Amino acid sequence: MYIMVVGAGKVGWNLTRELLEKGHEVTVIESNRRRYLMVEQELEHNITYGDASELWVLERAGIQRADMVIAVTGDDEDNMLICQVAREKYEVGQVIARVNNPRNREHFDLLGIKPVVSATDLILRLIEHEVPEYGLIHLLDLQEEQLEIIEMLLGQDSVVTGRRVGDLEMPEGSLLISVLRDGKGFVPGPETVLEAGDEILAVLDPGREDDLKQLFGPGGGNGAGTDG
Amino acid sequence: MFILIVGCGRVGSSVARAMLREGHEVSCLDEDPESHARLEVGLDKGWEDHGGHFTVGAGLETDALVAAGIEKADAFIASTDGDNTNIVIAQIAQRRYEVPTVIARILDPLRAEWYQRQGVHTICPTRVAIDMLESAVRDGAQRNGAGGANTQPEAV
Secondary structure (H helix, E strand, C coil), rough: CCCEEEEHHHHHHHHHHHHHHHHEEEEEEEECHHHHHHHHHHHHHEEEEECCCHHHHHHHCHHHHHHHHEECCCCCHHHHHHHHHHHCCCCCCCCEEEEECCCHHHHHCCCCCCCEEEHHHHHHHHHHHCHHCCEEEEEEEECCCCCCEEEEEECCCCCCCCEEEEHHHCCEEEEEEEECCCCEECCCCCCCEEECCCEEEEEECCCCCCHHHHHCHHHHHHHCCCCC | CEEEEEECHHHHHHHHHHHHHHEEEEEEECCCCCCHHHHCCCCCCCCCCCCCCECCCCCCCCCHHHHHHHHCCEEEEECCCCHHHHHHHHHHHHHHHCEEEEEEEEHHHHHHHHHCCCCEEEEEHHHHHHHHHHHHHHHHHHHHCCCCHHHCCCCC
């Protein structure tokens, strides 16, 4: 696969190195001369010098035959527009963009650039994952498919603790897919009895989080699923 | 007509003053508070006294665009000093806020041409300069009697 990486900063440089190790053909484009000269010592012909905002620079690097373009510069406008021309002008099959400022995410969406990767969002997710007070944790959003996968930790006070999975009234549009207990995961059957300390994974339609929270959260359970 | 101009440099401020003189309502948005002074060059009183609006903020910030009045704009001009910013905010104005007239200043002729074909109205000062220079050289050559096939410009 021919992959074009734009921006040879810390992210771009390491990404290029990893992709090369995996056996891909990679070119990284860097517009800062000093940075280019430094990285070129290691990457040699896998780096090219130029401003990837300019179409001729992209063409010289062979964007016409690229299978994937990954824009990871520190400038959101650059990343947006590089991905936009890659997809719409050069019909590159797959683009990935880095979002530096999470507030710019809506602009990426507007221009139809996805997927996007934001360090701030990733760290926030990690915090949510590490800090249990958040209760319900988003593990994965499948935007195209309109599904999400969430994780919840069952406390002593959760109404479902001690109940059989078969007796739960799962809200419509949700499915319990896995239980993590003592570091091991398994797919629960109707006879599985939920215990305090279980982490449950569920797949659900977006917007069903509150129903699930009600069912699995502390002191909840009453009435959950009645609309389903 | 309500005209929103983002990027209040030499180009943006001149257009702003001209539109104001023609009786339009003009709002300018610029990151640099100092650029307000440029709007008042040649005016007998302040920009606001003439009915103009000025907002400090970046063109990519939705809040700033809304504060500057993008939701009621009839025309939107992207004239910051960055091509990329202009291309992005012009598309925001067009797609998200559905401003009827959107114009972007793009210095890079190749991208100006492509985005023009994608439906973004672009003005490319570089293209204008290239065309004027070429025709000035041709005119000069012709005046000096050096016309003929060998003066035809080569394809670039």
